[in-house]
Amino acid sequence: xxxxxxxxxxxxxxxxxxxxxxxxxxxxxxxxxxxxxxxxxxxxxxxxxxxxxxxxxxxxxxxxxxxxxxxxxxxxxxxxxxxxxxxxxxxxxxxxxxxxxxxxxxxxxxxxxxxxxxxxxxxxxxxxxxxxxxxxxxxxxxxxxxxxxxxxxxxxxxxxxxxxxxxxxxxxxxxxxxxxxxxxxxxxxxxxxxxxxxxxxxxxxxxxxxxxxxxxxxxxxxxxxxxxxxxxxxxxxxxxxxxxxxxxxxxxxxxxxxxxxxxxxxxxxxxxxxxxxxxxxxxxxxxxxxxxxxxxxxxxxxxxxxxxxxxxxxxxxxxxxxxxxxxxxxxxxxxxxxxxxxxxxxxxxxxxxxxxxxxx
Amino acid sequence: xxxxxxxxxxxxxxxxxxxxxxxxxxxxxxxxxxxxxxxxxxxxxxxxxxxxxxxxxxxxxxxxxxxxxxxxxxxxxxxxxxxxxxxxxxxxxxxxxxxxxxxxxxxxxxxxxxxxxxxxxxxxxxxxxxxxxxxxxxxxxxxxxxxxxxxxxxxxxxxxxxxxxxxxxxxxxxxxxxxxxxxxxxxxxxxxxxxxxxxxxxxxxxxxxxxxxxxxxxxxxxxxxxxxxxxxxxxxxxxxxxxxxxxxxxxxxxxxxxxxxx
Numbered sequence: 143x144x145x146x147x148x149x150x151x152x153x154x155x156x157x158x159x160x161x162x163x164x165x166x167x168x169x170x171x172x173x174x175x176x177x178x179x180x181x182x183x184x185x186x187x188x189x190x191x192x193x194x195x196x197x198x199x200x201x202x203x204x205x206x207x208x209x210x211x212x213x214x215x216x217x218x219x220x221x222x223x224x225x226x227x228x229x230x231x232x233x234x235x236x237x238x239x240x241x242x243x244x245x246x247x248x249x250x251x252x253x254x255x256x257x258x259x260x261x262x263x264x265x266x267x268x269x270x271x272x273x274x275x276x277x278x279x280x281x282x283x284x285x286x287x288x289x290x291x292x293x294x295x296x297x298x299x300x301x302x303x304x305x306x307x308x309x310x311x312x313x314x315x316x317x318x319x320x321x322x323x324x325x326x327x328x329x330x331x332x333x334x335x336x337x338x339x340x341x342x343x344x345x346x347x348x349x350x351x352x353x354x355x356x357x358x359x360x361x362x363x364x365x366x367x368x369x370x371x372x373x374x375x376x377x378x379x380x381x382x383x384x385x386x387x388x389x390x391x392x393x394x395x396x397x398x399x400x401x402x403x404x405x406x407x408x409x410x411x412x413x414x415x416x417x418x419x420x421x422x423x424x425x426x427x428x429x430x431x432x433x434x435x436x437x438x439x440x441x442x443x444x445x446x447x448x449x450x451x452x453x454x455x456x457x458x459x460x461x462x463x464x465x466x467x468x469x470x471x472x473x474x475x476x477x478x479x480x481x482x483x484x485x486x487x488x489x490x491x492x493x494x495x496x497x498x499x500x501x502x
Numbered sequence: 503x504x505x506x507x508x509x510x511x512x513x514x515x516x517x518x519x520x521x522x523x524x525x526x527x528x529x530x531x532x533x534x535x536x537x538x539x540x541x542x543x544x545x546x547x548x549x550x551x552x553x554x555x556x557x558x559x560x561x562x563x564x565x566x567x568x569x570x571x572x573x574x575x576x577x578x579x580x581x582x583x584x585x586x587x588x589x590x591x592x593x594x595x596x597x598x599x600x601x602x603x604x605x606x607x608x609x610x611x612x613x614x615x616x617x618x619x620x621x622x623x624x625x626x627x628x629x630x631x632x633x634x635x636x637x638x639x640x641x642x643x644x645x646x647x648x649x650x651x652x653x654x655x656x657x658x659x660x661x662x663x664x665x666x667x668x669x670x671x672x673x674x675x676x677x678x679x680x681x682x683x684x685x686x687x688x689x690x691x692x693x694x695x696x697x698x699x700x701x702x703x704x705x706x707x708x709x710x711x712x713x714x715x716x717x718x719x720x721x722x723x724x725x726x727x728x729x730x731x732x733x734x735x736x737x738x739x740x741x742x743x744x745x746x747x748x749x750x751x752x753x754x755x756x757x758x759x760x761x762x763x764x
Contacts, residue, residue: 160583186582191608195575198568202548202579205566206587210579228569350564350580351587353543357510357559359567368513369559369567 143316145283145309146213149239150175152287153211155322158237159185160210162199164192164218167251168307169241172213193218197225200236205358207349209291213239217248219258219265226300227266228360230384233298233337233345235327237290240302241310242461244486253486254307256413256461262302263440269381271388273395274302274440276412280314286437292325293395297387298344304439306461308414308488330354335365343387388441396443398436405432406454407501410447410470412436414488415459421491422498431498439466444473457481457497459489505529505536510562517556519627521707521715523674523700527621528557530677530698531590534684545588548577550602553628553702554594554621571602574609577616581761588688591618595636596626599655603635606657610664613692615761619684620657620695623702631705642709658697662753667692669753673699673722676749683751692759699726699747722747 143151150172153161161176173189180187186203190196193214200210214222219240229236244250245257258265262274273293275286287303294301330336330346336356339345348354361369362377370376388395401423407430409419416435423433432450436443447456447470455477458467464480471478481497483489509532518524535545545563549555551570558565568576573591581589598606598620609616625643626632633643633650636657640649658671668690670683680698687694701707701718712718729748736742 160579162579188578188582190575190578191604194572195578195605195608198572198575199579199582201568202566202576202581203583204579205564206580206583208583210583224569225572348564350546350566351544351584355510355542355562355564357513357565357567359559360569361567 143280143313144171145277145280145305145312146171146241147175148280148283148316149213149287149303149305150179151318152284153237153291154179154183155318156209156288156291157324158209158211158291159183160200160203160208161185161187161212162190162196162203162210163212164190164196164214166215166218168243168310169213169215169239172239172241193221194225197222197238201225201229201232201234204234204236205350207351209235209295211237211239213241215241215243215251216245216258219261223266227268227270229300230266230270230272231360232358233384234300235294235298235347236300237287237294238300238302239287240304242304242306244484250486252307254414254461254488255484255486256304256306256465259304259439259462259465262304269385271385271441272299272302273297273388273438274304275437276304276439277309277437278413278416278435279309280312281316282437283309284316284318288322292323295327296325296344297391298347299388304413306414307486336367337363338365339383339387343383343390392441392443393445395438395441396446397438398434398443398446400446400449401433402429403432403449404452405430405450406452407498408432408434408450408453408456410434410436410456410458410466411460412439412466413461415461418489418491418494419459422494425491425495442469442473447474455479455501459483459494461488505532508532508535508542508561508563510560513560516560518553519704521701521703522553523623523702524553524557524621526674526677527619527680527698527700528560530681531619531684532561533681534688535590537685538688540588544586545590546580547590547592548573548580549592550597552594552597552626553623554592555597557592571597571600572605573597574602574605574616574618578609578612578614581614581616585615585761585763589616591616593618593620595620595622595624595657596634599635599657607660607664610661610666610693610695613665613667613757613759615691615693615759617684617687617694618696620697621700622657622697623700623706625702625706627702627705631709643706658695658752661695665693665757666695666753667755667757667759668694670751671697671699671749673726673749674701675719675722686751686754690754691762692757
């Protein structure tokens, strides 16, 4: 099965019943699969007029009670940014898949990249936190799409599946479970203000059409959802809560794999470059080269770096100029070596081995 | 029940300026809703950004106050995800025709079952009076200090051309006709577009020789004419003054619609 198809199948298994999208290489197979399947599953596929509208439509569908998703790549992702901020501010669950391609601008439509990792973290204006997952295989395209929906409903935040052209178009054998785990949206308790958070910092969801009479606005709002855009304390409290509900759950959201925890030299990777690193470790057959593979990139699971107590250096191969490498630097005192790669092809295992030889 | 029960009273007073016509149009809309006998729990108001778009915040139903220009795209998601909801969109000339123009024509083309009430005040009111796509040629605004040199959009003509099932234009003077047309829009499956010309005394009127609020309402009374009447005049060879604005019911048809429960 192709990675993009696995993503669509994962979404359907997770109960996604609304897809609003716009064709863009290399993500289009996801939209095509959804167009084929959703109408037969009592769901809605709609091809919108652009990615701004796509993002808007999935937010609307989410308030109407559906699990909703869109899929895109760099140029479309850029267009979605304003409405992604709206989803953050209004605490709207939804899933955005980005099959990353080479940028900036139109760049390389058919080539892989991880150039949008910072954009998915900081791309919309204002301060906020979101969740980003990074699949390294077709199996994970399926599994992490399912998890994206669960995290999105649990934390009421847009969740990004930050894949790339390689995992999107790769074909591998996939094991599809009979049933996938499902975390439901917490409904709003009757009589409670619609934006008053519980102890987990997340308010219950007031679905449209259920008699809540909720007013939802992108303006700074109080617990009732009413706009109050000139109250400094209210704004600070709201934004701090939106950030804290994600950051305080960092370790619960985290998902990573650790290989050779006693190693002195440790690769940190996510997405398709992890495959080259796994090949290197397999070929070398030694325990002095470790690997931290992130399946959740944001919020950055900094405690995972502590799982390598003997680490003297971290090597970070990425299909960009070092976006997550700098994040690793922020959390460790050891040397961090950036291994950037642009152009669309992976770091070859041989090239990675040469980097290790230089160090030794 | 009276239409006043649809107001979210703890949100009042509203932000609109003295003499603003938006309140009139909200009243007409809620009167039409009330006449339809809709249930509050099944009605959703959606808007974008601008003075018009604050309206849903003053209504007790579920409402979504979205990003600038995008109300129709959000409303499309709501309506397609749950066709049982009655979805009404409040928008303005800047929101709908400038930044949201593409969503407007595509929502008309899809003929999605929404009712759109556009408060066309021919100006950007909330940001202090900049020219909009419907600012008349020659009119003064803060960004057209020497008079607008751009021809204006005719929003209703655009809605007709793009495929909306129901299109009507009235003004804040024509409250009975406006209320009736909004109700017609609610009753028509598919996309209904009601253009409500309205006065903005603060940012349009005072810069364009309407010293009093009543002057602009009087203008909307004397400088409008039913389109059928204008066509009859044209047919009989009579000259129509160039500043006359056609009003009335412009389109009522039965193209295939989206977002209607099958």
